[in-house]
Structure formats: C-alpha cells, structure tokens
Amino acid sequence: MKSRPIALLAYLYLCFFVATCSSGYISIQPVLSGEEKILGRVKGSACGFLGVLIPWYYFIPIQQNSKIERAYSDAIQQIPGTKAIKNITIEETWFWVIVGITQCNNFRRCRSMNLKIIGIILLFTFSCFSQPLIIPEDKNRKPSSNLITYPAYAKECGFLLLMFVPIGINDRFVNAYSKIVKQAKGGILSQITLQESWYYGFIGTGYCTTITAMVTKGDDE
16 A cells, blocks of 8 residues: 555656656758759748746746747748748757746758747846858769668757756757768768657756768769
C-alpha cells in the first residue's frame, strides 16, 4: 500500500514536470532545377515563447512549435513568385529573462537565414549567440555516372541548465549539419529539412535540432 503514493507522485511528476514537443519537418532547401531566376533577398520572422513566471514552469509553449514554419512562410511571401530559399545561414541567439525564453526565427534569402531568440527585458537578462550554420547552394554539380540516392539523418542536442546556462546549445546546428555532410561523402545534398524539438526536465530544458536530406552521387564516387 505504501508504494501507491510513491507511484502516484512519480506519475504526477511525469505529467507536470516533464514535457516534450517538436515542430514538423520543414523543408528549407527543396530540389532546384538550376534554371530558376533569382528574385532578390527576402527576410521573414516569427517568434515563440517558452515559460510562465518562474523557471520551474518553463514548459508552456506559446507558438513555440510553429516558429520555423511561420518564419519560412513569411520569407517566401516577401517577394511574389518566390518558391524556395537558397544560400542559407542559420544563427541562433537566445535571451533569458525571469518570465521565460522567447525565440524568434528570421529567414533571409540568398545570403542567410537567422534563428534569433529575443527575450523581454525584466530585472535581468542572459544572452548568448550560436555558431552560424551556412548551407550553400549546390551549383548543380552532376554525379559522374550511375546515380544512387539515399537518405541522411542527423540530430544534435543541447541543454539549457537552470534555463540560462548553455551546454552544447550554441553549436548544435553546425554539428548536425556536419554529420549530414559526412554521411553524404561528397554527394549532392537536396530536400533538406529542419526540425526543432524541446524537452523540459525541471532543472532545465533540452533543445534538439534534427536535419534530414537526400544524398545523390555516382557509384564511382
């Protein structure tokens, strides 16, 4: 009988103090024919918020899971007729304040796509910047012969201890993409998608970046 209260407490802990959620897989670099016309640079942004009042309750997402999709959509709509964004750079800046963490995605075409996290100023603020991830345009390089295609997948995580101490947070984009490039082994990357997920664990929040792509190469490469 004594074990029941312990089991109940464990269940409540899992329900109230452990949360996880993720965005969908957002296509950030679809297959291009090489004949597309460059229309110019575009910039789109969208924000999400994670937290309510005190760090122990930073598990309530407010538009957190859709910010990548909304930012990309905003960028696409800047110039009528825009179908895709190329020559992408991803950079993350996070700002922590007492009431929570606000994340904003900024997408820009041709030169960069930035991921910025902006916080509301309240009493004190912690901030940090990530390494920029550059996803260059593939110059329509053709594999030499006998094409083979296979998927590539990479996931990198970081942890925000006590909501403001970054552990592996600032380089997860770069590390995930580096793994994809290694899996490609010189092949052409296409159909690149990006997914962001977060995991709440009471003493901090884990953030993970997942990148998928299709690799095309010749069997003699």
